[in-house]
Amino acid sequence: MTRHRSFPLVHFLLTGVRLSAEIVCLGRVAFRSRASLVAENLFLRKQLAFYGERKIKPHRLRDAARLALLFWSRWFDSKNALVVVKPATLIGWHRRAFQLFWRWKSRGGMPQLPRDLRNLIAEMVRENPTWGQARIAAELSLKLGIRISPRTVRADWPQELSPNRGPASRRWMTFVRNHARAIVACDFVVAMTLRFRILYVFVVMEVGSRKLLHVNATPCLTSSWTLQQLREAIPSDHGYRWLIHDRSGVFSEDLDRSIEALGIEVLKTPVRAPKTNA
Numbered sequence: 001m002t003r004h005r006s007f008p009l010v011h012f013l014l015t016g017v018r019l020s021a022e023i024v025c026l027g028r029v030a031f032r033s034r035a036s037l038v039a040e041n042l043f044l045r046k047q048l049a050f051y052g053e054r055k056i057k058p059h060r061l062r063d064a065a066r067l068a069l070l071f072w073s074r075w076f077d078s079k080n081a082l083v084v085v086k087p088a089t090l091i092g093w094h095r096r097a098f099q100l101f102w103r104w105k106s107r108g109g110m111p112q113l114p115r116d117l118r119n120l121i122a123e124m125v126r127e128n129p130t131w132g133q134a135r136i137a138a139e140l141s142l143k144l145g146i147r148i149s150p151r152t153v154r155a156d157w158p159q160e161l162s163p164n165r166g167p168a169s170r171r172w173m174t175f176v177r178n179h180a181r182a183i184v185a186c187d188f189v190v191a192m193t194l195r196f197r198i199l200y201v202f203v204v205m206e207v208g209s210r211k212l213l214h215v216n217a218t219p220c221l222t223s224s225w226t227l228q229q230l231r232e233a234i235p236s237d238h239g240y241r242w243l244i245h246d247r248s249g250v251f252s253e254d255l256d257r258s259i260e261a262l263g264i265e266v267l268k269t270p271v272r273a274p275k276t277n278a
Contacts, residue, residue, distance in 0.1 A: 014064075015062070015063045015064050015067075018062065018063075018064030018065075019064050019067060019068065021064075066093050067097070069090070069093075070090070070093055070094060070097060073090065113148070113152065113156055117146065117156075118156045120140075121136060121140075121153055121156050121157070122156070122157075122158045124136050124139065125157060125158055126158070129175075130175070132150075133150035133151075133153040133154045133157070134150045136150075136153050137149060137150045137152075137153050176207060176244075179241070179242065180207045180208035181207075181208035181209075181239075182208075182239065182240055182241040182242060183206075183207040183208070183240065183241070183242045183243075183244060183267075184204060184205070184206055184207065184213065184233075184234065184240050184242070184243050184244070184264070185204075185205050185207050185243075185244040185245070186202065186203065186204045186205070186230065186233075186243065186244070186245050187202075187203055187245065187246065188200050188201065188202055188203075188221070188248070188250070189201040189203060191217070197219060198219065199217045199218070199219055200217065200218055200219070200221045201215065201216075201217045202214070202215070202216050202217070202218070202226065202229050203215050204229070204230065204233040204234075206240075207244075213233040213234070214229060214230075214232055214233030216229050221250055222250070223250055223251070223252045223254065223255050226250050226251070226255060227255050227258055227259075230243075230255075230259060231262075234262060234264070238262075238263075238264075240264055241264065241265060242264065242265050242266075242267050243259055243264045243265070243266050243267065244267050244268075244269065245266070245267075245268065245269070246268070246269045247268055247269065247271065251266075251268075
């Protein structure tokens with residue numbers, strides 16, 4: 001019941017011994033007569049009233065005493081008999097006891113993967129830096145018949161290659177810089193005409209050389225029109241591997257599948273990160 005997350009072994013043993021003594025005392029009290037228990041109760045209440053009048057601060061309760069008070073408080077209405085602590089403190093003890101109980105009950109967790117499988121996942125991550133957790137889980141399932149979830153893959157992801165805490169080599173901009181020659185980026189620019197008409201200007205650019213591969217405009221933006229512009233921008237003998245675009249509704253799933261049929265993998269920018277395709 002202390003504020004520490006884990007009990008030292010000696011403290012745990014002492015708490016168990018004190019609780020055992022409290023249980024023995026409770027067993028002896030259970031065989032006493034009702035008149036004797038009422039007299040003792042009045043005697044103890046009189047002493048507590050004396051300490052309350054003198055405003056004497058009691059000593060800090062041990063864990064065994066707190067657990068005993070929690071146990072006894074469930075047998076009667078303890079609000080009127082509570083003197084040494086506030087009712088809110090007793091409720092806090094109840095909550096802390098439930099937290100410790102459920103933490104102990106759920107301490108098992110998921111079993112850890114075998115060492116050879118963890119080493120295989122780490123090797124796949126290092127040899128394929130562009131693969132994510134879902135891709136590695138799919139490769140293990142299709143080629144080796146090992147069915148694990150992407151979350152399990154993430155749990156055994158190498159710390160030095162973690163996408164959140166790893167070095168700069170795993171960051172988005174570093175990936176773009178390392179593979180700039182093989183990346184094509186596309187986006188839309190909104191322009192206003194003299195007659196206050198809106199034109200959507202579609203721009204396709206080679207990231208490595210900053211060369212504009214294609215530029216066109218349309219007043220009516222559709223997925224089919226966008227797909228046709230990409231087909232005109234990317235030649236048949238291209239050497240590109242990735243196409244970067246944002247998560248606009250114009251870039252539909254059918255459009256992405258058509259682009260992948262050209263031998264180019266589609267990379268969507270992260271959510272709420274407009275500068276990734278700047």
